Amino acid sequence: MKTGQKEQNLQTNCISVSQFYRISTGKMGEVKVIGSSASLFYTRVEWALKLKGVTYEYIQEDLLNKSELLLRSNPVHKKIPVLLHDDKPVAESLVILEYIDETWKGYSLLPQDPYERATARFWAKFVDEKCVIGSWQAMAAEGEAKEKARESVQEQYAFIEKQIRGKKFFGGEQIGYLDLVMGWKTLWLNAMEEVGNMKLLDPEKFPSLHQWTENFKQIPIIQESMPPQESLVNYFQGGLNYVRSLAANKP
Ligand SMILES: N[C@@H](CCC(=O)N[C@@H](CS)C(=O)NCC(=O)O)C(=O)O
CATH class of the missing domain: 3.40.30.10 (Glutaredoxin)
Structure with a gap:
């Protein structure tokens, strides 16, 4: 035909x-x-x-x-x-x-069960609103405010630690939506710690999150798309300098 x-x-x-x-x-x-x-x-x-x-x-x-x-x-x-x-x-x-x-069908990111989907969405929002922003604030803070910001974000991470306890991935046996959302912890958080001259996640205090990081980093697709840590340090340092220069020039 x-x-x-x-x-x-x-x-x-x-x-x-x-x-x-x-x-x-x-x-x-x-x-x-x-x-x-x-x-x-x-x-x-x-x-x-x-x-x-x-x-x-x-x-x-x-x-x-x-x-x-x-x-x-x-x-x-x-x-x-x-x-x-x-x-x-x-x-x-x-x-x-x-x-x-x-x-795009095929590999599923979100769980099939509506309750599990809602829960994954809840924690994803929490990660972005509390953990990402909180870590940035701790990195940027200085003096006494830094210690407060550090403690405050660690309290938020304690909730995530509970979520991953006893599991290989947030998605279960394979990585899913919430693993991708938390994925920045594997490298970006280290860069923030370096720029902010601080330690946010001690493996001994957050053993399950630490184990999850090791598991997540093993996935070939994840490994392939990891920027070099040095470029992330420059990225955060540049961002921080920019925000500080804006604050300094405010009338
Ligand atoms: N909530 C947004 C955050 C995106 C975001 O903050 N992007 C940054 C780069 S990492 C950006 O475009 N910043 C430019 C700006 O703030 O002007 C998302 O999840 O996509």
């Missing part, structure tokens, strides 16, 4: 050749991600796409001189990462992870 005929037959059954091709091959349009390789929010998206086997184009963003494409694609927050699926933008890394999970 010639291609034109095939297309006509398929169209009569309400499906175009391009749709048929996408469904049968699992290829679902053109995927691009605006990001920065040092960003922990971008890297979790990269891990998710690789786990799903989705081919995508990486568009490196200059955060000090934001591109038209970023400003147009994420006009509300003007932040990376942004996933462009057939030019349609999806912003916010947690939203992007869910979008990836729903769009």
